[in-house]
Amino acid sequence: MLFPPLLCAGLTGLPTMCVGKCTRILGPCLIALGMLSIAANVLLLFPSWTWSYLKEGHITKQAMQVPGVWGGGIIVTLAPAGTSCWIKPWDCFGYFLSDFLCTCMFLSIVLSGLALLGSSACFILSGVGLTNGPLCLYNQTEVPQWDYPFSLSLRAQNYLYDQSLWNSVCIEPRNVVAWNIYFFSVLLVISVVEMVLASLQIINGFFGCLCGLCEGK
Template sequence: MCSLGFARSLGFALIPLATCCIVANVLLFIPDGQVTYVQDDHLTKYVWYFMGIGGGGVAMLIPVTVFLGMGKCVDSCGTESCVMCGSVIAALVGIAGSGYCFLISAVALLKGPYCFTALGWISPFENDGPQYLFAQKRWSDCIQPKHIVEWNVTLLSILLGLSTLEFIICFLQFISGLVSAVCRPCCYKQEYSLNA
């Protein structure tokens, strides 16, 4: 039963992380606090992959629901090992969602923002890789939206951090659920044979 308590605590830990991922992704749509950039299609294409909303946010609802509902399911289903198998599948969904969020956020961070420069609307750092992150003097190449580089770097870094935590939490439950699902039936058989 302690594995159920552990899973429930992991489920509670995922709730604020998923919420923050959704908020960070939504904020990427309103640089400089204006929605006109969305209306004029002046955002980086990676924002439209909904890495924080879908991968780090909505996809986490599956593991959250399963992890928090495991105790009730054991009461109605009867066997903890079957419930643990379900938690392993839910953890895999969480691992996939957090992995997606991490990968897209990392690519978006490496490619840099889409902004208005002296050459028009372009992604001025797209071919620079991570070097532009350390060349802050070049950030002023982006005229509009104001402070778009700082905005993107901050929010994408937050998404990277949150998705890493989500990945760790789901991976912990994956291991815990796998061990419980595989080992508990063996332990019960061993106890039964000793009692017999």
């Protein structure tokens, strides 16, 4: 199905949006953020740079679910793939607006929508991990045990605002509280930026379907 040139012409009263240029900015940004998300989640699996806790299964549940790898990472880095075929300059009023171009744009919208869902899932799971606190060996009973001492069911106050609890409650892994706070916070910030950029990419794709890439306009 070919879009008539008048469809794009009817939108010329709106501010010109260079869809191609926007795509070349958003794509690399999403890829970079996705890689940073993967790195942050991988580091969560090795508190204090120690791999033995992962081997023993003593890693916070939300970190083991690796939302930063599949949600804020792999899915987000796939979003720019739908724009890889936008190579040839397309004229907004020309005769190059074809099914092929619109298929690429539609693919971009779909992949960006998945990136939005993935980054949202990363945001939610990272928020839960930050709220509940880390899995650690703590000594609030006669026998030290592995549990979540800062979870809603056990904590008496919000540990995020009381740094005196960070090293006094958890025995192992060393500095695990600060480790989890830092990297879950990084995942939260990254996922928020990813959600914004993915939303912009979706809007960008819709404008691309209507007006083409508007290169040189």
